[in-house]
Amino acid sequence: MKFKVHHLGGESCVTGSCRLVQIRGHNILVDCGTTQGHDESVPIDNWPVKPAEIDFIFLTHAHIDHIGLLPTLIQQGFKGEIIGSHPTMALNLPMLEDAKQFEELGASERKKIARTIDDLAWGFEFGDAFDLGNDVFFELGRAGYILGSCFILLEDRKDGAAVVFSGDLGNFDTPILNDPESAGRADVLFLESTYGDRRHGDRKHRMGRLAELLDRCLSDGGKVFIPAFSLGRTQEILYELDRIFSSRPDRFDSFLKNILKVSYQLHNL
Numbered sequence: 001m002k003f004k005v006h007h008l009g010g011e012s013c014v015t016g017s018c019r020l021v022q023i024r025g026h027n028i029l030v031d032c033g034t035t036q037g038h039d040e041s042v043p044i045d046n047w048p049v050k051p052a053e054i055d056f057i058f059l060t061h062a063h064i065d066h067i068g069l070l071p072t073l074i075q076q077g078f079k080g081e082i083i084g085s086h087p088t089m090a091l092n093l094p095m096l097e098d099a100k101q102f103e104e105l106g107a108s109e110r111k112k113i114a115r116t117i118d119d120l121a122w123g124f125e126f127g128d129a130f131d132l133g134n135d136v137f138f139e140l141g142r143a144g145y146i147l148g149s150c151f152i153l154l155e156d157r158k159d160g161a162a163v164v165f166s167g168d169l170g171n172f173d174t175p176i177l178n179d180p181e182s183a184g185r186a187d188v189l190f191l192e193s194t195y196g197d198r199r200h201g202d203r204k205h206r207m208g209r210l211a212e213l214l215d216r217c218l219s220d221g222g223k224v225f226i227p228a229f230s231l232g233r234t235q236e237i238l239y240e241l242d243r244i245f246s247s248r249p250d251r252f253d254s255f256l257k258n259i260l261k262v263s264y265q266l267h268n269l
Helices: 070-075 086-098 107-120 203-218 233-247 249-267
Strands: 003-009 018-023 026-032 056-058 081-085 121-124 129-133 136-142 150-156 161-165 188-190
Touching (some): 026 129, 070 107, 081 086
Parallel strands (some): 056 081, 081 121
Antiparallel strands (some): 003 018, 129 136
């Protein structure tokens, strides 16, 4: 398989995932995220192709460091197709709104770009192969990271070779999510490695450890702050808190009072 990959963001940092894949006449972006903190990416003006020359944007999931450039690319002429799983397509606009990606735009321009993103977005099922043209097919597999997260397999049917882009991968035994799937095979694998320098603990006992920490903190009137992604981690935490409080209703009253108190304090800052 003959293809070129240009790392435009996320190559040596955590945020701003963005890769340009050139294969059999197609210009394909795999993710188009914005950077955060001190992370850096290649400015769009210095990309090998202009946004108007990009045929497809594949999105592995709907976190802003993977979708945040969508409004900018639309403004600069992108008119291709936006491809991902059905849940990711449904989450794109709410996540962009939540991250204030339209904040500097006027109301009419904001509606126009949002409508364009919605018109260009196509959701696909997991596990089925779809034709991009020129003997190139793609398949989405479950990555188990957040709702709708996927890895992307691009296959050159002319020579039978395949390349896989993992996106962010989740763990097994994650609440409310399917376990990550195997890609089956890949001649070339591009693997995200944000947590590649550590071993995760056994998730089967995670809820018990969380319950112990809550007991220790709440028993003397302490407050619990849980920093978490608004999409993904927060839903997992809420699910596990519900299970903890359902097994011990006495925990709920104390924790609820703390939540209401802290929420009131934050609201009045």
